[in-house]
Amino acid sequence: MRALHLIKTSVGASWALRQMRELVGLGVEVHAALPPGGPMIRHYEAAGVVVHSGQLDFPIRELWRWPDRRRAMRELVSRVRPDLIHSHFVGTTLTMRLALGRDHPLPRVFQVPGPLHLEHPLFRRAELRTAGPADRWIGACRWTCRRYRACGIPEDRLFLSYYGADLESFHGRAPGKLRRELGVDAGTRLVGMVAYLYAPKRFLGQARGLKGHEDFIDALALVLKREAGVLGVCIGGAWGGATAYEGRVRAYAARRLGDRLRFLGTRGDVPELYPDLDVAVHPSHSENVGGAVESLLMEVPTITTDVGGFPDLVISGETGLLVPPRDPPRLASAIREVLDDRAGARAMAARGGARARELFDARSSAAEIREIYREILHS
Numbered sequence: 001m002r003a004l005h006l007i008k009t010s011v012g013a014s015w016a017l018r019q020m021r022e023l024v025g026l027g028v029e030v031h032a033a034l035p036p037g038g039p040m041i042r043h044y045e046a047a048g049v050v051v052h053s054g055q056l057d058f059p060i061r062e063l064w065r066w067p068d069r070r071r072a073m074r075e076l077v078s079r080v081r082p083d084l085i086h087s088h089f090v091g092t093t094l095t096m097r098l099a100l101g102r103d104h105p106l107p108r109v110f111q112v113p114g115p116l117h118l119e120h121p122l123f124r125r126a127e128l129r130t131a132g133p134a135d136r137w138i139g140a141c142r143w144t145c146r147r148y149r150a151c152g153i154p155e156d157r158l159f160l161s162y163y164g165a166d167l168e169s170f171h172g173r174a175p176g177k178l179r180r181e182l183g184v185d186a187g188t189r190l191v192g193m194v195a196y197l198y199a200p201k202r203f204l205g206q207a208r209g210l211k212g213h214e215d216f217i218d219a220l221a222l223v224l225k226r227e228a229g230v231l232g233v234c235i236g237g238a239w240g241g242a243t244a245y246e247g248r249v250r251a252y253a254a255r256r257l258g259d260r261l262r263f264l265g266t267r268g269d270v271p272e273l274y275p276d277l278d279v280a281v282h283p284s285h286s287e288n289v290g291g292a293v294e295s296l297l298m299e300v301p302t303i304t305t306d307v308g309g310f311p312d313l314v315i316s317g318e319t320g321l322l323v324p325p326r327d328p329p330r331l332a333s334a335i336r337e338v339l340d341d342r343a344g345a346r347a348m349a350a351r352g353g354a355r356a357r358e359l360f361d362a363r364s365s366a367a368e369i370r371e372i373y374r375e376i377l378h379s
Helices: 015-027 041-046 062-082 089-098 121-130 142-150 177-181 214-225 242-259 271-275 294-295 328-340 341-360 362-377
Strands: 002-006 029-034 049-051 084-087 108-112 136-137 158-160 189-194 228-237 261-264 280-281 302-305 322-323
Touching: 002 015, 002 041, 002 062, 002 089, 015 041, 015 362, 029 041, 029 302, 049 062, 062 089, 084 089, 084 362, 089 108, 089 121, 108 362, 136 142, 136 177, 136 362, 142 158, 177 189, 177 228, 177 271, 189 214, 189 271, 189 328, 214 228, 214 242, 242 261, 271 294, 271 302, 280 328, 294 302, 294 341, 302 328, 322 328, 328 341
Parallel strands: 002 029, 002 084, 029 049, 084 108, 108 136, 136 158, 189 228, 189 280, 228 261, 280 302, 302 322
Antiparallel strands: none
């Protein structure tokens, strides 16, 4: 079985790499089209993936590039001769469908990494109208699957499979590294947010960043009115060149919180930092399951917004706490609840860790994908 995967970035999307690495181990011949020059390329090659250099994201802001993208897509399919194509992004999916045509017989799968485009009617319609008889969808959370069903996608063309995590990376880490770096002792309660900073997309009506950094700042300000011994930590730098936005967020934090929120930038040692957090907060406005998988695998008490795929993992009051999006007072209340009941919060996090290991094992997820491939190819 030969599968051609389409990825729009060679910088991030490690979740796609994990899936492909496990598929190779299961005997699938995996090819991947990636933009040239990124640091992830060597990791794909080391995993046994056949890498093809090329940018296949749909050039929505540079439409003059479309003829070259269409030609590149067609030439790639002709050269690889895959049994099916597996796209992981809206942009690469549009390129795949428009370049090959709606009626092309080659099976095509769009594994939807997040629900953002489905939340906006224009982009949702654009994606759906490019699909043809050979197209299938894999939702990476239950919300996504429900939305496609509501749009009329039949059950035999729709699957559910979570993007898996490397379970081995998120256990057995000793606490202390983060507190030493920050210069604080065990008496200081650390409230952390681990996420890149994504600038607001004005064309989607966004006034604040997608990951909710400003909401986190506002909530922390409310917490600090009652809890003096709390320090906030933001781990993750600007994504996609959003350095100006990062500067605005840092300035907003300085105005509201003074020195009670520390920004650590992009880090490669996140699993070593999690054990020192008293609570991990994921206040995204739109999300699949994001970093909640990692914080719960580390059994850190976790709070998320009630959006997208978060409820698949976070059952409020059982494995973590859910709050409405864009609601700093409710987020602050949840943070205080965790800090006031450490034993109860840790018990929830332990149950959340067990659920994360059950749902997000990269090996099990890849086995599901292989079975989906087989079902599609024999349908």
